[in-house]
Amino acid sequence: MTAPMTGKDVSPGLEAATVVDAVLADLPRHRGVVVDSPPGAGKSTLVVRAAGHLAAAGEPLMIIAQTNEQVDDLIVRLAAEHPGLPIGRLSAADYLVPERVMGKASVGTKLPELGDPAVVVATADKWAWVGDRRWPWAIVDEAYQMRSDKLLRIAGLFERALFVGDPGQLDPFSIVEGERWAGLSWDPLQSAVAVLLRHNPGLPVHRLPVSWRLPATAAPVVSEAFYPFTGFKAGTGPGERRLSFAVQGMRTAYDLALEEAAASGWALYELPSRHTVRTDAEAVQAVAVLATRLLQRAPLTFSERGERPVTPERIAVGAAHRDQVAAIQAAGLPAGVTVDTANRLQGREYDVTIILHPLSGRRDATAFHLESGRLCVLTSRHRHACVVVARAGIPELLDAHPSADSVQLNVPVKFPDGWEANQAVLAHLAKHRVEAAPFR
Amino acid sequence: MSTLAALARLRALQTGTAKRLATVRHCHLSERPMVFIPLRLAGEAAAPLAAMAGTDPARPRLLVVPQPRDRDLRFAFTAELAEILLPYVEGLQKATETVERRGAEPYERCLDAPQLIVPNRGAVAFVHMLGRSTRFRRAEGPYAVHPSVPVLGRWLTFLAQRAQYPGSAVLLAATEALSLHWATGQSMLEDANLASLLGWIDPPAGMTGASAAREAEDPLVWPPAGPATDPGFDTEVLVPAIRAYEQRPTERAAARVGEAVRTQLEPTWGLMWRAIDLLGGLPAGPGTAARWEADRASFTNFTAQLAEGGPPQPKRDGAVGAASRLARMERAQASYDAQRAYDDPLVMAGHRLTGEAFTGTVVATDPDHTEGEGRGRKLRPLLTIRTTDPARLAPGARLGTPERRGQQAEVVEIAGGLVTLKIIKGMGRGKAATPGAVPEVGERVCYAALSDEFQPPASLPAPEDTPWTHGGPPPEHVPADEDPEEEWS
Structure with missing residues (x-):
């Protein structure tokens, strides 16, 4: 490793700003512009900025998001960044304004009810019911989560559009x-x-180069596993973000795992190898205890945002299946901690996450569980x-189930391969392994 | 595989006989189905070798291609198949009923639709391929075929495409229909063998299902149900017979090939009718009639399209066609899942195990509960149910109930074995709930997060307005002599 070359080395902020400028410059030149954004790379910031940029030109703009929550988030950010901008929100009749x-x-439920705002935001499902008007510009948010029949x-x-999304997600x-x-x-x-x-195929594809969410310990791992090219x-x-505990630990396996995570950004709390049902009682309990213990230790974060305590709202628990989520909930989590499936955690951000590995305790690795997203x-x-x-034994499980989907003609090869991505993540986690406490 | 299905399989293995997975029949069974058992030449995608077809168990029709590599003979075979299938299909077009619709013109719908029953998934795929290889053929021009061949191709394609809709019964694979209702002690791969599947479900007297299934694996006793033939039969019997025909294409040589394939088809013919009898022995689930109605409507539509002289079905869906078919298939899947659960407590039990549904006793009700003020005041009867099921439902989840179809309830709270629901639809429009709409205290009820309610999707653009994101408007199709050609042929 060589020391960073000061002067010639471009700061991440500058690098990201260059890409954003290039995106905005490309907008009038092409019918569509695509921006790939890795996790936490400032996708929403870009959408808000582009919206302001387009609205400043005086042309009406439609923004398409995928869920009502995303629409609400966008409106809050748009209103904060561009206070004078008139915004409209199309919604279903039973929508309650948060x-x-x-x-x-x-x-409003129909366009005429909105007056004539410069920017109208709605979900793709809602937009599908709006006929007889053509916008010069559209921004499609979370475009990789949108099925193409919805786009159709x-x-x-719209005449032209900016498509923004994360290609690595589900x-x-x-x-x-x-x-x-x-x-x-x-x-x-x-x-x-x-x-x-x-x-x-000629449309420009830009990539946001910097993740502002992931710490220096996580960005290389996630980037290598899920965004290989x-x-x-x-x-x-490194070292700019730190996690520490105000309360001393007791050297239990749970504490050791939390301390490993605080020190290195990752921890693998490994239960003994076993084939289990999906709602593996021991794993579910381990997840619940880890969340409880984490809060008991009064965690503190130090980052570019200053020093802050980690409140329950800043902790998330994630799993692959809905019944696992329900089981974890039933096992007793501290109030305020979010627990949800991967599908629903998309686009959200927390200080600390505790996840139940999708392949834990399984006998087989199906396409669903191998999906890299x-x-x-x-x-x-x-x-x-x-x-x-x-559970221990996931690498062996992967070796026993190489991806062997039948090859379809004319289907573009998709990267990353779920099997390979899983291996890459596990290889890194192996360095931060903590053996579980014997189950009582 | 659901937990319940896994348990049933273990029990089947333990006891040696198949276990029921359903209390009612979930597929419609026609009064006069047509059984069709196709065989194809090994190594070819759509080269028919022989078929047995018919609507009468006592009178199977045997069709043979004495030299399957000869394309003229292949299309002679399809013309002969058309003679069997087309009269069957056309006979069902005559009797119709008038269907009144709210806000639209009434229309005529056929009272019945064709039902083709084939042995397995492979035969369904073969029907699809045979349809594709025949529907673009023409009665004049180069390589002309009998005029009935392209019509047959369109009907086979209609059946195969309709079969992709979940819950459709116009083209059934016997093994799949049986596996929907019975669990065996063998693997799902082995279940695709009709003879061994039937061995498990209905073993001969004095035998267990397991031993009957083992015996059924001998291709000399029970030849494969097609479309692939037994390799041993191919080398020892079929090849010499075809070679003899090749050298001297006489009637006798053709008959030799015919007799050879008859030995392969006749056992399966018997199995097919046994499978139909077994399925017929189950009472039909209420939802089957509704799904068959959709099949009948589809059949009626296609009959009209054919009468208007529309072009053969395209090889690929266009952008708009694909999206609209996907929407219809998703709707069919959702209502198929919901109807099966509502029709059958055993299917519902599977959903109860995953926490998507629960059964319990009503312990408290508030039938006059209202929400909102003034003109926005709405009747929202409350009920509390005690359940021991592991209900995993979030507050706000919409539920339906088999006891009161059309009713909708919303989860208010779940705590300690007590579920509180509010009824939001299907309790009448008056100030008080319709009598009987709100369950009484002590009543046993079931609620599930499954709905066969139909929400029409937003409209799609016309194909000629396909947007630039999806490749723009497709070029107009001009029928050409090259249509039947395939990239790989």
């Missing part, structure tokens, strides 16, 4: 078999961006540390 959105946007329903509403899915369309360039089960780029780096350097979401939500709870 407090944080009140007074920041005109809300609304693409007639792909959209369907409850039916989609083999019939495999290989078609407009396969409705592909993401909106995949279909867009297959039909318009388009890496990114952390916005903070699932593990990517779970291992990239934290600003400080991530504790993984798993």
Whole structure:
């Protein structure tokens, strides 16, 4: 390793700003611009900035998000960054305006009810019901989570669009078999961006190069495992973020795991190898105890935002399945701690996360459990540390189940491969392994 | 595999006989189904070798291609198949009923639809391939075929495409229909063998299912149900017979091939009708009629399309066509799942185990509970249910109930074995709930987070308005002589 070359070395902030400027400069030149954003790379900041940029040109703008929560978040940020900008929000009839959105946007179920705001924000589902108007500009947020059939329903509403999203997260899915369309360039089960780029290969694709969320301990791991060809780096350097405990530990396995996570950003709390049901009672309990113990230790974070205590709201517990989430909830978590599936944790940020490994205790590794996006979401939500709870034996399980999906003609090869990504993450976690306490 | 299905399989293994996975039949069974057992030439995707077809168990029709590599003979085979299938299909088009619709013109719907029953998944795929290889053929021009061949191709394609809709019954694979209702003590791969599956479900007297299934694995006793043939039969019997025909294409040589394949088809023919009898012995679930109605409507539509002289179904879906088919398939899947659970306590038990549904006793009700003030005041009856099920539902989740279809309830709270619900739909529009709409204290009820309610999706653009993101409007299709050609042929 060589010491950073001061002077020639570009700061992460400058690097990111250069990309954002390039995106804004490309907007008028192309019909569509795609921006890939790794976890916490300032995607929302870019959307808000681009919205202001486009609105400043005096052209009406539509913003398409995927969930109502994302729409509300965007409105709050837009209102904060551009106080004078009139914002409209289209919603379903049974939508209750949350407090944080009140007074920041005109809300209505139909366009005429909104007046004529410069920016209208709604979910893709809602936009599909808005006919007979054409916007010069659209911004599609979380475009990789949007199924291409949704884009087909609304693409007639805009002339040009900026597509922003994270290619490493979970792909959209369907409850039916989609083999019939495999290989078609407009396969409705592909993401909106995949279909867009297959039909318009000349569109510029920009990549945000810096993750402001992930600490220096996590960015290289996540980047190497899930973004092997388009890496990114952390916005903070080693040692700039620290996690410590105000309360002394007792050298139990739980405490050791938490201390390992505080010191290195990662911990693997490893239970003995065993095939279990999905709601593995021991693993579920370990997750719950770790969360409780974490709060008992009165954790403190030091970062570019200053020194702050870690409150329950800043802790998340993640799992692959809904029944696992329910089981963890039933096992007793401290009030205020978020617990949810990978699908629902997408786009959210916490200080510390505790996750139940999707392959823990399994006999087989199905495509669902191997999907790289699932593990990517779970291992990239934290600003400080991530504790993984798993049964031993996952590397052996992976070796016994190499990905062997049948090859379909004309289907572009997708990277990263879930199997390989899982191996990469496990190889790193092995360095931060703490053996579980014997179960009583 | 659900926990319940795994348990049933273990029990089947332990006792040696198949265990029921359903209390009612979840697929419609026609009064006059057509059984179709196709065989194809080994190593070819869609080269028919022989088939046995018919609607009468006592009178199977045997169709044979004495030299399957000869394309003229192949299309002679399909013309012969058309003679069997087309009269069957056309006979069902005549009787119709008038369907009244709210806000739309009434329309005519056929009273019945064709039902083709094939042995397994492979045969379904073969029907699809046979349809594809015949529907673009023409009665004039180069390589002309009998005019019935392209019509047959369109019907086979209709059946195969309709079969992709969850819950459709126009083209059933016997092994899949049986596996939906019975669990065996063998693997799912082995269940794809019709003979051994039936061995488990209905073993001959004096035998256990396990031993009957083992015996069924001998291809000399029970030849494979197709479309692939037994390799031993191929080398020892079929190849010499075809070679003899090749050298002297006489009637006798053709008959020799025919007799050879008959030995392979006849055992399966018997199995197919046994499978139909077994399925017919189960009472039909209430939802099957509704799903069959959708099949009938689809059949009626396609009949009309054919009568109007529309082009054959395209090889690939366009962007808009794919999206609209996906929406329809997803809707069919959701309602199929919900209907099966509501029709069958054993299927519901699977959902109860995963926490998506629960059964319990009503311990308290507040039938006159209201929410909101003034004109916005709404009746929202409350009920509290005691349950021992591991209900894993979030507050706000929408639930339905098999006891009162059309009713919707919302979870208010779940705590310590007590679930509080508020009824939000299907309790009447008056100030008080309709009598019987709110369960009484002491009543046993079941609620599930499954719904077969239909929310129409937002409209799609017309194909000629396909946006730039999806490749723009597709070029107009002009029928051409090259249509039947495939990239790989």
